Amino acid sequence: MVMSANERLFYHVLIRILFVAVIAGSLISLLAEQFWVAELFTHFRLYYLLLQALLVLIFLHTGRHTLMALTILFAMPNAWVAGPYLIPVYGGQRATAKAATSIDIVALNVNYRNDGFARVAGYLRERDPDIIVIAEYTPAWRDELEFLRKSHPYQFGEVRPDPWGLAVFSRLPFMESELIDLADTDTVHARFVFAAGMMSLEVFAVHLLPPKSAVWARNRNLQLENLVDQLGASTHQRIVIGDLNLTPFSPYFSRFIERTGLQDARRVDGFHVTWPVSVFPVWIPIDHALADPEVNITSVHAGPDVGSDHFPLEIRVSKGVNKQPGQVRAVFE
Template structure:
């Protein structure tokens, strides 16, 4: 973890503390049985270190008993551009029916699929031929919406505002480049830094959602939380891995819903398979003390 700021591969290893913890336990036990004392100590230390890292990305504070205040049900789904299992996505969306839905990797074909969700009369769609098309769907009107390109990237981010009771909430949906290779790693890091600055600039409550291509154990994710003045809605709800869905032994949470401090998450779930390599995520957010 100390080396995660120095190289993309070192940071990638921080995404799998659960797997590293479970993977080193058999070695610790085996060395103990074989009475290989120092090897057992070393393996035990690795179990402890990885376990502590795992817990550091799973905060336990939660106030799910809060019921009063403006409430929003929000979800994010990376549908994967070449995924043709549209029926599974539509079935999930129709069953979940969040108030606001961010959809990632939207091309022209997926844009047509989104048109079938007629319970979302308000849609912002930027379809693209690469894997970075994006859409934001809502059951209620947007007071403002725009598409930005953070950190001089070619990757679109949607910023929109909706009104809940007497409050204005800003929704930011985004999908940075995957941090594989030094160039994309640097671009992803600049994107997250610009995202934090954008979040900090907003008046009122903020929700950031999307495939952020970073896990809770990355130091750059920590920077986003601190500098963007947001918190992880996963707090108190468990591990909630979302990717890669076709290799579940490697599951890690990279699809996120981040919320302003003071807001309360009363539910946080991972959805069923939708044919993508990602699972959708959903949350119910309440502001118990609206300003």
């Protein structure tokens, strides 16, 4: 197929625009700890990396070696951060059927403005997990999820008319349970402990503030700091689940992982996006399952579209101890 001069000019300009845009996004991402807006660019590092791989092939084919070298150079920070999440997509081991020795957990931000109650209820009835964490738990959602009181008799939470209500429903009895407010931000989070075989698991179910302004971003980071302190006081094996409103590509996520000694359990099954539920391909993973290395999480993946702006996060935890934890747990002084 022979392209016209106008078509060649169009693709030439398009490729140059893409080249400049991806480099700009990559550079701005490096300033994430200096400017709150710059952190928003870090969430798309995987997309930058994929586009840079495409540009390398185009420049290699067209003999644009200088542009190819520049693309590779600016791709390196993205590859360092986002690249590891591509490996399990092909090599990860997925647990399929539920075993009697496993515990299924679903964490779902239902969206407090969402009135698609039937879809969420149908999904929860079909999946029937052992533990359910509902974020943005409103009076309307309390009424529509009333059926969980029979199937999951152990429950606690707080109803709110705003996005900061949260509830936990469980088939398993709690050894401990309480609601917590991270960093005095007037938000609801949950801490609970339950027995999983021969060990006890302490779960922090959280919904952190979205970084939609400098103040909100700073308060979200304070919530992370407070959560680090609470995790450091734990005497159990620990799991953090919920909507953290940041991706694994943010430096604040990396710092949180480093300070707590937790591992990103998402890597068991590879890269799974949870927000937003949209036809436009700008999906990012802001709902997380983080755990101590000794906690044997065998599966983490996104569930189906249930009418919210988030996909559910489905987590499977084995009751057995992970015999190859990969690293020791951090010690807090």
